[in-house]
Amino acid sequence: MTQSDYYFKLYKQYPEFTLDVEFQIKPGEFFSLLGPSGCGKTTLLRLVAGLEENPSGSIRINGEELIFVPPAARQIGMVFQDYALFPHLSVVENIAYGLKARRFPGEEIGRKVQKMLELFELSSFKDRTVQQLSGGEKQRVALARSLITEPRILLLDEPFSALDYNLRARLRRELRDYQKRLGFTTIFVTHQQEEALMLSDRMGLMERGRLWQIGTPEELYQHPMNRFVAEFLGEANFIPVVPSGDNKAQLLIGEYRVPYPIPYPNGPMPQVMIRPEDIAVNGAAFPISFSARLVRMDYMGHMRRLEAEANGKRFIIYSHPSHCHQDIGDEVVLGISPERLQWIPDATD
Ligand code: ATP
Numbered sequence: 001m002t003q004s005d006y007y008f009k010l011y012k013q014y015p016e017f018t019l020d021v022e023f024q025i026k027p028g029e030f031f032s033l034l035g036p037s038g039c040g041k042t043t044l045l046r047l048v049a050g051l052e053e054n055p056s057g058s059i060r061i062n063g064e065e066l067i068f069v070p071p072a073a074r075q076i077g078m079v080f081q082d083y084a085l086f087p088h089l090s091v092v093e094n095i096a097y098g099l100k101a102r103r104f105p106g107e108e109i110g111r112k113v114q115k116m117l118e119l120f121e122l123s124s125f126k127d128r129t130v131q132q133l134s135g136g137e138k139q140r141v142a143l144a145r146s147l148i149t150e151p152r153i154l155l156l157d158e159p160f161s162a163l164d165y166n167l168r169a170r171l172r173r174e175l176r177d178y179q180k181r182l183g184f185t186t187i188f189v190t191h192q193q194e195e196a197l198m199l200s201d202r203m204g205l206m207e208r209g210r211l212w213q214i215g216t217p218e219e220l221y222q223h224p225m226n227r228f229v230a231e232f233l234g235e236a237n238f239i240p241v242v243p244s245g246d247n248k249a250q251l252l253i254g255e256y257r258v259p260y261p262i263p264y265p266n267g268p269m270p271q272v273m274i275r276p277e278d279i280a281v282n283g284a285a286f287p288i289s290f291s292a293r294l295v296r297m298d299y300m301g302h303m304r305r306l307e308a309e310a311n312g313k314r315f316i317i318y319s320h321p322s323h324c325h326q327d328i329g330d331e332v333v334l335g336i337s338p339e340r341l342q343w344i345p346d347a348t349d
Contacts, residue, residue, distance in 0.1 A: 006153065006185065007060040010047045012040075019043050019209040025202070028183045030176070032196040034232070035206030041189040044206075045155050048187065050074050061152050077151030081158045083142035085130045091141050092117070092126045098149040116144040119182065135167050136174065143175070147184060156188040160195065172199060193233050197221065205229050221275075223342055230273050230344065235316050237279070238344070241270040251288070254311025258290050261338055272341040276318040281306065281326065283335015292334050294326055308332060 005027050012019040019040040025031040033041050046052045048059060050071035059066040066074050085094050095116050099109045117123045120140040125133060130141065139159065146154055159175075160168040176199050179186055190196050196203045197217040204214040205228075213225045224230035227238065240252040243264040250257040251272070260272075283289050292310035299321065306317040315334060326332055 005062050007058065008048065009057040010044055010059070011056045012043055012047060012052060017043075017209055019047075021204075021206070021209070021211045023204055023211060023214055025185065025187070027185055029201045030179050030186045030188065030199055032188045032190060032200040032203040033206055033211075034190055034193060034196040034203055036232070037191055039206040040209040041191070041206060042157060045078070045157055045187065045189055048153070049076050049078055049155060075149070075152045077146035077149060077154045079142045079146050079154065079156045079159050081161055083138050083159070085138060085141055085145070087131045088129055090127050090129055091122055091133070094130060094141055095122075095144045095148055097145060102149070112148050116148050120144045120178070135163055136171055139171050139175065140178075143178060147182070151184075153185045153187060156186060158190055159188075160190075168195075175199070197233065205232060207232075224273065225345055227273075227344060235276050237274045237276065237315050239272050239274070239313075239341075241265075241272055253290055254313045256290070256311045258288060260288065260341070265343070271344050273344050274336060274341055276305070276316040277303075278336070278340040279315060279317045280335035281308075281317055281319050281323070281332050284333045286335025287338055288336040288341075289333050292332055294328050294330050294332055297328055308334060310334060 006025045008024070009022045010019060017038075017040065021040075021044060023031075033044060035041055043052065047055050047057070050066075050069065055067050057067060086097070089097075092113055096109050096113050099112060104112075117126055120143060122137070122140055122144065125137055130138060133141065142159070143154075156175075160171055163171065172195060188196075188199060200217055202214060202216055203220060204211045205220060206212070207228055213220055213229050215223075220229060221233050224233065224236075227236075230236045230238075241249050241260065241264070242252050242257065244250045244257070244259070247264050249260040249262050249264040249270075251260045264270075280286060290310050292308035292315060294306060294308050295314070296307035298305040302321075303318045304321050306319055308315050308317060317334070
């Protein structure tokens with residue numbers, strides 16, 4: 001493994017939990033850690049920030065080893081779930097806080113606070129207390145307060161978890177816009193796949209203290225290394241692949257075999273995955289097609305979510321609401337393009 005500018009190898013053992021991860025991020029990157037509750041995301045961030053006792057492993061930033069450096073000397077910024085702002089202090093006082101604590105000269109603090117107010121479009125609120133701000137404005141104050149100390153890396157721990165859906169969606173876009181414009185290196189922790197897919201340059205998927213796969217959102221969504229990764233990032237259909245007599249592959253759908261026009265690969269228990277949006281409901285003209293019966297339809301606004309059964313095997317399909325005129329109980333022909341089928345290389349899940 002080559003050493004990049006930000007390298008993390010972190011290990012922590014509790015009686016019933018072991019965190020053991022290794023990853024690198026690039027300067028200016030927005031890197032997300034995604035995983036279910038209890039997988040170790042917060043423990044990992046606390047290790048990076050220096051808040052865990054008896055750390056072990058390595059944190060190297062620009063060649064400097066930080067694992068035993070005390071938190072205050074690490075120059076790492078952190079924005080928590082609830083932003084942890086001081087509610088009775090003004091916007092300016094909140095933003096200035098870190099520099100005051102470090103005893104910067106007043107004139108320099110004033111200059112830097114002014115710059116932050118401009119960057120985060122907070123000038124018109126600067127004398128309000130935090131209590132008098134909207135959720136979006138609070139987020140901007142929290143970012144400004146962390147970034148004013150010029151941290152080498154900004155850690156964000158589920159900053160949107162307490163907010164309603166629309167506000168969360170707006171704040172995510174805002175955060176991403178600021179991050180792109182200002183280029184601060186970020187580790188973002190979330191258990192929401194939509195958030196990680198939308199925000200990240202690259203992301204890592206965690207389970208039970210280990211990192212399964214790291215890559216761009218597209219890589220993880222389209223080419224998951226195992227079933228856990230595939231299913232955590234969205235709904236997925238899995239189809240076993242079996243050999244035919246002439247060593248070609250066949251898809252096993254219930255007890256029926258459907259030709260899959262590629263040579264049968266070597267390896268343990270091959271299976272392919274297909275996302276629900278990649279299956280056509282009126283698919284007779286597709287290279288791979290088979291009949292099925294619609295057993296469930298749910299209207300979701302921007303799409304219809306269908307379930308269809310083919311020889312006892314259930315498929316999930318997303319269809320444009322105006323493209324689906326069938327009803328529950330109708331026979332349909334499901335169609336698949338072979339290039340949309342993704343091999344799942346690792347059968348351990
Ligand atoms: P969530 O999304 O729910 O916040 P998480 O992914 O951030 O979860 P952690 O808070 O890092 O998970 O916890 C990881 C595991 O470590 C959990 O199983 C938790 O019970 C365990 N754990 C955390 N702190 C301690 C501790 N001080 N002593 C013992 N076990 C702990």
